[in-house]
Amino acid sequence: MLEKEKKILAKRIAGEIVLSPDPGKTMRKWREIFGISQSELAEYLGVSSSVISDYEGGRRKSPGASTIRKFVEALLEIDEKRGGNVIRAFSRTLGGDIPTSAILDIREFNIPVTVKDIVNAVKGEIVANPDLIDRKIYGYTIVDSIQAILEMSAEEFLKLYGWTTERALVFTKVTTGRSPMIAIRVQGLKPAMVVLHGVKRLDELAIKIAEKERVPLVVSKAESESELIMGLRKLVGAF
Numbered sequence: 732m733l734e735k736e737k738k739i740l741a742k743r744i745a746g747e748i749v750l751s752p753d754p755g756k757t758m759r760k761w762r763e764i765f766g767i768s769q770s771e772l773a774e775y776l777g778v779s780s781s782v783i784s785d786y787e788g789g790r791r792k793s794p795g796a797s798t799i800r801k802f803v804e805a806l807l808e809i810d811e812k813r814g815g816n817v818i819r820a821f822s823r824t825l826g827g828d829i830p831t832s833a834i835l836d837i838r839e840f841n842i843p844v845t846v847k848d849i850v851n852a853v854k855g856e857i858v859a860n861p862d863l864i865d866r867k868i869y870g871y872t873i874v875d876s877i878q879a880i881l882e883m884s885a886e887e888f889l890k891l892y893g894w895t896t897e898r899a900l901v902f903t904k905v906t907t908g909r910s911p912m913i914a915i916r917v918q919g920l921k922p923a924m925v926v927l928h929g930v931k932r933l934d935e936l937a938i939k940i941a942e943k944e945r946v947p948l949v950v951s952k953a954e955s956e957s958e959l960i961m962g963l964r965k966l967v968g969a970f
Contacts, residue, residue, distance in 0.1 A: 737807055740821050744803050747841055754794060756842045758802060759787040763843070764869060764897065765806045765817050775805045833878040835903065836960050838967050839870035846924050846947045849899050852962040853926055858933065859941035859948035866947065868923050870898040871963055873956075876911055877904050901926040901963070903956050908937035912948075916940050926951050928959050 744761050751757035762772060762783075769787075773780040785791040786798075794802070810817045847864045849871070850857055857864065879902075900922040902911040908927045913936075915921065924947040927933070933950060941948035953959040 736818055736821055740818060741803050741807060744806070745799050748794070748799050748802075751841050753789065753842055755787045755789045755791075758794070760840075760843050760869060761806060762787075763867070765810055767806065767809055771809070772802075772805055775809060776801060833875050833882055835873040835875055835956065836963070837870075837872045838964070839898075840868065840967055843867040843869055844966050846949075848966060849924060849926065849963070850949055852966050853901070853928070853949065853951040853959055854953045854962065855926060855949040855951045857947055857949050859938050860945060861947070863924075863945070863947045866923055868897065868899050871901055872898060873901040873903065873960060873963070874911075875904055876902040880910055880914070896920050897923045899924045899926055899963075901928065901951075901959070903928045903959065905929045906931050907934035908948075908950075909934040912937040912940040915946070916944065921946055923947075924949065928953060928956065 747761075748754050748757050762769070769783045770780045773783045776783075782791075786794060807818065844867070845864065846857070846866045846868060849855070849868055850864070900911075900915070902908075902925070905911060905927045906929070908930055911925065911927065915925065921944050925941065926949045927937075928951040930950050938948060951959055953962060
C-alpha cells in the first residue's frame with residue numbers, strides 16, 4: 732500500500748532527523764505527528780520507554796543511522812497497521828496541483844513551535860481560545876483567501892494541510908474573517924490554529940466558529956504580506 736509514498740516519507744523523516752540541530756526533538760515531532768505514544772513505540776522497537784524519552788530529551792547522544800532507520804520503519808509500520816492515515820495524508824500532497832496563485836508559502840517546522848511563537852512571529856493578537864497558547868504547531872500554510880475561495884475545490888482545500896492538520900492556516904486579504912472560518916467549519920478538518928491578515932472588522936461569527944471548533948484564532952498586525960511571510964520563515968530558519 733502506497734509503497735512509493737512510504738519511501739519518500741521515510742527519506743524525508745530520516746533526512747530531517749540527521750540534519751536537525753536537535754535530533755531528539757525532531758524524533759519527538761514525528762512520533763507525535765503519527766500519534767504514537769512513547770510506550771507503544773518502545774514496545775514495537777523492543778526497548779524501554781526511558782530509551783525513547785532519553786533520545787527525545789537529548790540525554791542520549793545523537794542516534795546513529797541504524798537507530799534512525801528502525802525508528803522510521805516503526806512509525807510507518809504502526810501507521811499502516813492503523814490504516815495508514817498519516818501516509819495517506821502525505822500522499823495527498825504528492826498528487827495533483829494546488830493553485831499557485833492561492834498558496835503564498837507552505838512549510839514544515841523541523842522542531843515544533845507553539846501558538847505563542849506564531850503569534851509573536853506574525854505580530855498578532857489571539858482573539859479566541861487563548862488557553863491553547865501552548866498548543867504545538869508543526870507547520871504553516873499561507874493562503875490568499877480571495878484566490879482560494881475563487882479557485883480551489885474542496886479536494887484542493889484539503890491539500891492546504893500538507894501532511895498534518897496540526898499546523899497554522901494563515902489567510903491574507905481578509906476583510907472580516909467570516910469566509911475562511913466557514914470554509915474550515917464546512918470542510919470538517921480543523922487546523923491547529925488560524926491566522927487572519929488584513930482584517931478591517933472581525934466578524935463575530937468567525938470568533939464563534941473558532942470557539943466552537945476549539946481553534947486558536949489570531950489577527951495579524953503585520954504591515955504587509957512580505958513581513959508576515961518573513962516572520963514565519965524565521966521560525967523555520969529559511970529565508
